[in-house]
Amino acid sequence: MEEQVKSKHRVAQYGEVLTAPREVNAMLDLVKQETERIESRFLEPACGTGNFLIEILRRKLEVVEKRYAKSQVEFERYAVLAVSSIYGIDILEDNVQQCRHRLYGVFDYDVYSRLYGSKTKNKCREAVRFILDRNIVWGDALTLKTAGENPSFIVFSEWAAVGGRMLKRRDFTFRELLQHESLRELPLFSDLGEDVFIPTPEKEYPPCHFMEIANVQKQL
Numbered sequence: 001m002e003e004q005v006k007s008k009h010r011v012a013q014y015g016e017v018l019t020a021p022r023e024v025n026a027m028l029d030l031v032k033q034e035t036e037r038i039e040s041r042f043l044e045p046a047c048g049t050g051n052f053l054i055e056i057l058r059r060k061l062e063v064v065e066k067r068y069a070k071s072q073v074e075f076e077r078y079a080v081l082a083v084s085s086i087y088g089i090d091i092l093e094d095n096v097q098q099c100r101h102r103l104y105g106v107f108d109y110d111v112y113s114r115l116y117g118s119k120t121k122n123k124c125r126e127a128v129r130f131i132l133d134r135n136i137v138w139g140d141a142l143t144l145k146t147a148g149e150n151p152s153f154i155v156f157s158e159w160a161a162v163g164g165r166m167l168k169r170r171d172f173t174f175r176e177l178l179q180h181e182s183l184r185e186l187p188l189f190s191d192l193g194e195d196v197f198i199p200t201p202e203k204e205y206p207p208c209h210f211m212e213i214a215n216v217q218k219q220l
Helices: 008-014 021-035 051-068 072-084 093-119 122-135 174-183 210-218
Strands: 042-044 086-090 136-140 155-162 166-173
Touching (some): 051 093, 072 122, 072 155, 072 166, 072 210, 093 122, 093 136, 122 136, 166 210
Parallel strands (some): 042 086
Antiparallel strands (some): 155 166
């Protein structure tokens, strides 16, 4: 039985109760098609150690493996995209660190290293670590701010495939996205052809090869 309560203090102070795998899978099965779509984005605003996000990534990587395992570079490209589609916030720093570690483990130890062994590339691992550091945030989803010293409004990075193996990053404040949602002006996304709300990015970065995302953008 997986641990659901770390301590009585954490339950009383933060309302922390981790969701069991059975409930995680039952809830995700309600949106099963989206959990298996490589590019569909998920945000867990109280992610804990990542029980929901772990299962979403597992499902996405199963699809990536089935479609692209015969070509290592294509697997790497789509696996990085799958990782980049997952976002989380938690108010407890140890949860954030554990969530990042677990997500990385699902990518590397469970799938990437198993498939390619000595042919794996450290640059691909670095790209995944960099994206997870950006996407899994230590913060408070109620105040919309980061935790720790000098809190500021939470910023999420959008990672979009452009031009084959190129990846483009745009940063958006979580506050702006939620303000739009509360106003219900226009949908953020639509497959029906109608007008949609297009948020203004806080910052845009030049496209770069997905394998170079960590090295290039740390320098900008």
